Every structure is written in C-alpha cells, then in structure tokens.
Amino acid sequence: MKDKISGYRKRIDLIDAKLAELLHERAVNIKKIAAIKNAAGAPVYDLGREALILKKLKKGLFPEAGLRAVFNEIFSVSRAMQRKVVTAYLGPVASYSHLAGISRFGKFSEFKAEDSIRDVFLEVEKGNADYGCVPIENSTEGAVNYTYDMLADSDLKICSEIMLQINHNLLSNAASLKAVKKVYVHPQTRAQCRSWLEANLPGAELVEVSSNSKSALLAAGDKNAAGIGSELAAEEYGVKILARSIQDMADNYTRFFIIGSQINSRTGDDKTSIMVSIKDKVGALYSLLKPFQTHSVNLTNIESRPSRKKAWDYYFFVDFKGHVDDKKVKAALKEVDKNCGFVKVLGSYPRF
Numbered sequence: 001m002k003d004k005i006s007g008y009r010k011r012i013d014l015i016d017a018k019l020a021e022l023l024h025e026r027a028v029n030i031k032k033i034a035a036i037k038n039a040a041g042a043p044v045y046d047l048g049r050e051a052l053i054l055k056k057l058k059k060g061l062f063p064e065a066g067l068r069a070v071f072n073e074i075f076s077v078s079r080a081m082q083r084k085v086v087t088a089y090l091g092p093v094a095s096y097s098h099l100a101g102i103s104r105f106g107k108f109s110e111f112k113a114e115d116s117i118r119d120v121f122l123e124v125e126k127g128n129a130d131y132g133c134v135p136i137e138n139s140t141e142g143a144v145n146y147t148y149d150m151l152a153d154s155d156l157k158i159c160s161e162i163m164l165q166i167n168h169n170l171l172s173n174a175a176s177l178k179a180v181k182k183v184y185v186h187p188q189t190r191a192q193c194r195s196w197l198e199a200n201l202p203g204a205e206l207v208e209v210s211s212n213s214k215s216a217l218l219a220a221g222d223k224n225a226a227g228i229g230s231e232l233a234a235e236e237y238g239v240k241i242l243a244r245s246i247q248d249m250a251d252n253y254t255r256f257f258i259i260g261s262q263i264n265s266r267t268g269d270d271k272t273s274i275m276v277s278i279k280d281k282v283g284a285l286y287s288l289l290k291p292f293q294t295h296s297v298n299l300t301n302i303e304s305r306p307s308r309k310k311a312w313d314y315y316f317f318v319d320f321k322g323h324v325d326d327k328k329v330k331a332a333l334k335e336v337d338k339n340c341g342f343v344k345v346l347g348s349y350p351r352f
Helices: 002-040 047-056 064-082 096-105 117-125 145-153 187-192 194-200 212-220 231-237 284-294 327-339
Strands: 086-090 110-114 131-138 157-165 169-171 182-185 205-208 225-229 241-243 253-260 270-277 299-306 314-321 342-350
Touching (some): 002 064, 047 064, 047 342, 064 096, 086 096, 086 117, 096 157, 110 117, 117 131, 117 253, 131 145, 145 253, 145 270, 145 299, 169 212, 169 231, 182 187, 187 225, 212 225, 212 231, 225 231, 284 314
Parallel strands (some): 086 110, 157 342, 182 205, 182 225
Antiparallel strands (some): 157 253, 169 241
16 A cells, blocks of 8 residues: 555655746746836736636646635735735724635735725725725625725726625634623624524623624633634634534625726626616616616626715616626617716626
8 A cells, every 4th residue: 555655646746846847937927027017017916817817727626616726826926926915905804804805815915904994995095005805795684885885986996706605603712602691793793693693692792893803802802702703713813613604594605896996808707897876767777777688788786875965866786797898788888878877887807
C-alpha cells in the first residue's frame, strides 16, 4: 500500500511544481498588464474578465465550487500585485457583508468596516475605497430598503452580485442554553430565527443591535448572554458556538451588491438593474413592463420604494437578464424611457 501511495504522491509533487511554475509565469504577465493599466489610469479590477475566466474553466472531478474558490484567490493575489484593492463593507469585522466581500475579492484584498450602508456608499464616492459591499435582499425577509434608497440617490454603479448562504449560529460562552438570559440580535436576524428562539429560549430577553458581529462582540463579554452570527464572528470575537444553523429556513440566502464607479463590459451572461419612476396615470405599470415582454427581456425582480418627494409617488427597481449594451435591452429601455418619467441604469454585471 505504501508503495502505491508513494507513487501517486510523487505524481502530485510533479503537478504541484508545474502549478507553481505556471503561477509564476502568470505573475510575469500580470506585471506587464499592470504597467499598461497604470499608464492608462485604468482600474485594476476587471470583473467582467474574471467572470469570463471562471465561465471557461473546464469542469471535472475537482469540485466546481472549490475550483472557483482557488481561482478567486489567484485573482486576489493578481490584483494585489498590481495595486491593493480596497473594499468597504457593512461592518464590523466578521459580518455577513464582510464574508460576502471576501468571497468576491479574496483574502489578499484590503477591507474597511463601516458603521452603516450610507457610510459604505460615501467611502466609495469619496475615493477612500474602490468598491463597497452591501446587502440588497434576503430570501426570508425580503428587500433591504435602505440599500435601494442609497442606489436611488448615488451615482455609483452595481458591479457584481453575490449570493451568500446564511447559517446563523447561537454564539455564547454560557454553559448551556438554560444559562442564556439575554440574546443580542440584529432585527433581520431575529426575524429569520424567530421560531427557533421562541422554542429554545422563550424566556430570554431579546436586545436589538446594529449587526451580527456586534451581537457576537457583546455576547463574548457576558457569560449569561448570547449573540447570533457566523462561524467567523465566533472565531474573531472568541465566543463559542452553542447551537448551529438556528435559522428557521434551511435555504436562507442573502444577496449582496458590489458597488463601484464603472459599468462592466459584457460577459454574455449578465444582469442589469434599473430604477424607474412612472407617470401617475392609468396603465402606468403596464407601460413599464410591456417593453420587456415585447423585446423578450426576462425580468428577474421588481421592487417598489417611495420616492420621498411626494405622497404615494414611487420608484420601481427592476432587474433583468442581459447587458445594457445588448441590442434587445437597448430597444426595451428606449421604450421604457419614452413611456415613463425617468429611467436610471444602476449597473450591468455578471449573473451569479
């Protein structure tokens, strides 16, 4: 048996050496591209290019998710070799927005924790961060309305979307569930874990906090309290996991947007988000939706938000498949612009 294993390990050693050689060769070309980009003042992060590389990867025995994770870190190192990419996120450290940012940019990127979604937008607008990572909707609790409001007011563009599976854990240094008298919890997290909390901690005081990371931090300093958050938060703040996956729905996902200053180039598998105001008349919503049907553009999401300009005046946020430079998308948007009061393209980005 040892001889057989030894033979396979020798082959793996040769493969590893070849991988390292190819990565060094890749780095040489990265440096050459960096020089060209720096001379032209072009951005380091070409998300469309990275999405195309991932799309072309040959599938095989190595798990697809693992392959994407490996290449994501290769991309992260490659960007760092050109210039450090800074991403602001809704913090503090170890929040789900932080995890989403790491899943997109890799661990070799630089991250800045911000206290609010507004602060994330401001840091990118002021040039203190290249990108921002903000939540936009949860599969259990729906839209994050404040992010939609910021998109309405900001000139920043959506550069990417991320779907992150959310596994909420009860974090506490208490000896048992019976010892937990207080739970620090974010309002959305509380809603996502409502049934579990009622069944397992019916007498505990629920204290609202600004983030899941903050709940972990507070729980770490109180032996009779608990927080709800990620495994990373437990590790970061030195608190034990008392119960795992306490969310009420097994398929609990949050969608995040990466925001930046540029529109991405086409990848062939894109989504576009727009904001529309419609005229106050009969059939106005039909006038918004009809052009997409006419030009065979598939809508994936529609949300409404008060315009905050006058009572009962609304903006509509629409997501659909396709890129703003696609012929049929251009035709649909031209009709929407003609029929509606205002159209703002929020971004085109690779479909997750």
